[in-house]
Amino acid sequence: xxxxxxxxxxxxxxxxxxxxxxxxxxxxxxxxxxxxxxxxxxxxxxxxxxxxxxxxxxxxxxxxxxxxxxxxxxxxxxxxxxxxxxxxxxxxxxxxxxxxxxxxxxxxxxxxxxxxxxxxxxxxxxxxxxxxxxxxxxxxxxxxxxxxxxxxxxxxxxxxxxxxxxxxxxxxxxxxxxxxxxxxx
Amino acid sequence: xxxxxxxxxxxxxxxxxxxxxxxxxxxxxxxxxxxxxxxxxxxxxxxxxxxxxxxxxxxxxxxxxxxxxxxxxxxxxxxxxxxxxxxxxxxxxxxxxxxxxxxxxxxxxxxxxxxxxxxxxxxxxxxxxxxxxxxxxxxxxxxxxxxxxxxxxxxxxxxxxxxxxxxxxxxxxxxxxxxxxxxxxxxxxxxxxxxxxxxxxxxxxxxxxxxxxxxxxxxxxxxxxxxxxxxxxxxxxxxxxxxxxxxxxxxxxxxxxxxxxxxxxxxxxxxxxxxxxxxxxxxxxxxxxxxxxx
Numbered sequence: 001x002x003x004x005x006x007x008x009x010x011x012x013x014x015x016x017x018x019x020x021x022x023x024x025x026x027x028x029x030x031x032x033x034x035x036x037x038x039x040x041x042x043x044x045x046x047x048x049x050x051x052x053x054x055x056x057x058x059x060x061x062x063x064x065x066x067x068x069x070x071x072x073x074x075x076x077x078x079x080x081x082x083x084x085x086x087x088x089x090x091x092x093x094x095x096x097x098x099x100x101x102x103x104x105x106x107x108x109x110x111x112x113x114x115x116x117x118x119x120x121x122x123x124x125x126x127x128x129x130x131x132x133x134x135x136x137x138x139x140x141x142x143x144x145x146x147x148x149x150x151x152x153x154x155x156x157x158x159x160x161x162x163x164x165x166x167x168x169x170x171x172x173x174x175x176x177x178x179x180x181x182x183x184x185x
Numbered sequence: 186x187x188x189x190x191x192x193x194x195x196x197x198x199x200x201x202x203x204x205x206x207x208x209x210x211x212x213x214x215x216x217x218x219x220x221x222x223x224x225x226x227x228x229x230x231x232x233x234x235x236x237x238x239x240x241x242x243x244x245x246x247x248x249x250x251x252x253x254x255x256x257x258x259x260x261x262x263x264x265x266x267x268x269x270x271x272x273x274x275x276x277x278x279x280x281x282x283x284x285x286x287x288x289x290x291x292x293x294x295x296x297x298x299x300x301x302x303x304x305x306x307x308x309x310x311x312x313x314x315x316x317x318x319x320x321x322x323x324x325x326x327x328x329x330x331x332x333x334x335x336x337x338x339x340x341x342x343x344x345x346x347x348x349x350x351x352x353x354x355x356x357x358x359x360x361x362x363x364x365x366x367x368x369x370x371x372x373x374x375x376x377x378x379x380x381x382x383x384x385x386x387x388x389x390x391x392x393x394x395x396x397x398x399x400x401x402x403x404x405x406x407x408x409x410x411x412x413x414x415x416x417x418x419x420x421x422x423x424x425x426x427x428x429x430x431x432x433x434x435x436x437x438x439x440x441x442x443x444x445x446x447x448x449x450x451x452x453x454x455x456x457x458x459x460x461x462x463x464x465x466x467x468x469x470x471x472x473x474x475x476x477x478x479x
Binding site: 056057058059060062063065067068069071073075078079080081082083084085086087089090091093094095096097098099101103105 | 244315316317318319321322323324328329330331332333334335336337338339340342343346407409410411412413414415416475
């Protein structure tokens, strides 16, 4: 091997060693600034929405992937009727499983597209359920990123017995609308 | 000329290598130690518990296990912030954040509590090494995990309120009948049979009413919840029909006594009818106020 080639190899090695800390520096964290989660319950006689603004969330990016975790207390959903909310807490086994968590892993470059398709793992009522390819819309406003979408939850997925009104149970589908504001730290 | 340039580049590369190597050596020389003991709820040491120290900045995880005395030690960690997590079979996972300073040993003990159903459910999906944890969100293990007792309390409350609701509906039947029989029992009527029928129905209504009230009063309260929506009206109306249901039979007994003696209903007993009507109306309104919900 010629001296020139040897020197070039050593130079490359030095560059690689230099680059490692640079990649580490590129890792970032997304922090949930504010959010509105709304579940919708349908019944032939009545429609009800429950809203929570209490979600906390974080995304940690590393090696081109970002792992997100969003958590919200079951108790924080407000439908305007405390009696109904406590009933919901009971049927969803919120005493034993007080948190709803959503986990997802996204490629770092997903944060640049207008529509994000995410595989979600939702833990709720003591059950963990995967929802594949859920579409979320992404809008950048100032330094913040707005993510909106709907998670198509069903009561059966989480083994929740549907509450009834006049002996008619509510619909199995309880979609959860997500509106969230994230900031890259 | 080109040779000189190459020499300079190589020299720079070597300099960088030396800098990094020197840094690594320095870190090695002053590595702090992190150690501690893992115990169970009784204070007994837990052997073979898995202890993981994850660098907050590097996200690198180092694992070790406790010995038979529950001791663990990390001897090769670099200074910095770490999340130390402890898991052991049959116990809830626990974690804490520590900061290791250069050359300073640090002790961090853990007292684990026995696993509940919630902990088992949470363990169904292990977190990925880089994934944020609930503690990263500022949610403590006690906030994240409920208890079977909390759920039992909710279940008991739901059961008692369902009984309250059903008994309330049943109470309406003799209550309506009592109101209807009042036309034959009161006023100028002298029918003893109507009076007795009215009193019997009124008594049945009273008994059912207090059973209904028992299930509402004794239903467990859920901490941190405030009354909101139709239930507030329901509760306010209880302050009308509750005293009314105490006063009505007392006034009714006086009126019954007066009528049985052949007297006209007079004095305070004259209030029996109006009080009963207000009570029945408040009770009916209370029932309607919470009927159309699930």
